[in-house]
Amino acid sequence: MRIGRLLAAVIACTATLFTTVSTPDAAAETTVTKVENKVDIRCAFTTLHQSSAWYFPGGDPKGLVWLQHGFASANDSVDDTARKFTAQGFLVFAPTLPTANVLGCTLENLGNNTDFLHNVADLFGKSADLGDKLGRSFTEARTKAGRSTLPLPTSWVFAGHSAGGEAVPYVAQQLRQDYPDAFAKLRGMVLYDPVKSFIGNNLSSSLNHLANTTLPILAVTAPPYTCNRNGAGTQVLLDQLSRPFLGVRLTSGAHIDVEGSSAPAPDKVACGTPQAKNIEALQRLSIGWAGDFISGSTTxxxxxxxxxxxxxxxxxxxxxxS
Structure with a gap:
């Protein structure tokens, strides 16, 4: 959890931004195209119009990565890792989900956000329809990126940080339960220092159910301290998944290592500045794992x-x- 990002997570973007940047990785794609727009998500009796960022690789994407930020944050905080995923050939979707909402439509469970997370699952469950919510956002983004004929990939990886690391497995289980055809497209999940909400059991219940599947679930975590609620989310992962390998703990890691060079100053003050060696290890391992999820191979x-x-x-x- 992080302090000082509350407003950023609930203020919608006021303009659409289109940028192209070069990524210095000679072994991968060299061009990353970022488009910022909105994605509609149902919230009780209304609809939220949330900021979303799409990152397009230069060639055909190997798969889609949903990259979800953490509590009291926004999608710009994971920009660095989103670009690294895209440089390796992934199409990345990074939405901003609310931290505060009077109707309970929040990323972290502050009362009961399960209906809202079901509506997030609905984005992916109906993604085959480009006229539906996720499809509309993608169609607009691909047009702005000059990729108007690009199809939405049918191989997915879900990745979530902090409270996003709780929301992502919950959404995955909702897909498994209610949208089996969409769940079949999910190849694996990466959890970045997941944090269990103070309220409810979203993380434990979803991992308990997903433990009965062959879905790969790997994590990159930090040592227990205040920002990750003393490692409670990692402990849930260890308790619920009986598998020989569950990922790594960065021994000198910070909760916000996944934010890398895009970590906002308040996050660094609250949780510590990520070290270059930890950012490099986190990105190389987790992006490589995602590639293996998609290809079905083992690097x-x-x-x-x-x-x-x-x-x-x-x-x-x-x-x-382990």
Missing amino acids: ADLYPGGGYYQSLITAGTVQTL
Whole structure:
């Protein structure tokens, strides 16, 4: 959880922004095109028009990544990692979800946000219809990006940070329950230092159900401290998933490592400034895992016993979660 981002999470963007930037990664796509627009999400008897960012790779995307920010934040806080995903060939969708809402339509469970999270699941559940909510946002974005014939990928990875790391598995379980055809498109999930809400059991219940599937679920976490509620979310992950490998803990990590170079100043003050070695490890591992989720392969370097992974263990950068 982070302090000082409350207003940013609930103020809608007032203009559509279109930018193209170069990403210095010779082994991957070299051009990332970002389009900012809105996505409609039902909220009780009304509809929210939320800020959303779409990141397009230069070529055909290998898959879609839903990258969800954390509590009291906004999608600009994960811009760095979104660009890194896109540089490796993913189409990234990064919406801003509310921190405060009188109708309970919030990212973190502050009372009972389960109806709202079902409406978030509805975005993906009806994504095959480009006239529906997610489809409309994507269609507008691809036109602005000059990619008007690009189809929405049918292989997905969900990735969420902090409270987003609780919301993402809850949404995945809602897809499994109510939209099985859409759930079949989900290839895996990455949780970035997930944080359990003070209220309810969204994280534990969803992981308990997903434990009965073969869906890959891996995490990159920080040591327990105030910003991640003393590691409560990581403990839920360990309690609910009995699998030989669940990801890594960055031994000197900060809760906001996934924000990387786009971490806002208030987040750094509240939770600590991410270290370059931790950002690099988080992005290389998690983006590589996502690629494996999509391809169905295993890049040995990114798992216990692999060269890169073992170099992180030897350097004391990571510990294995299992």
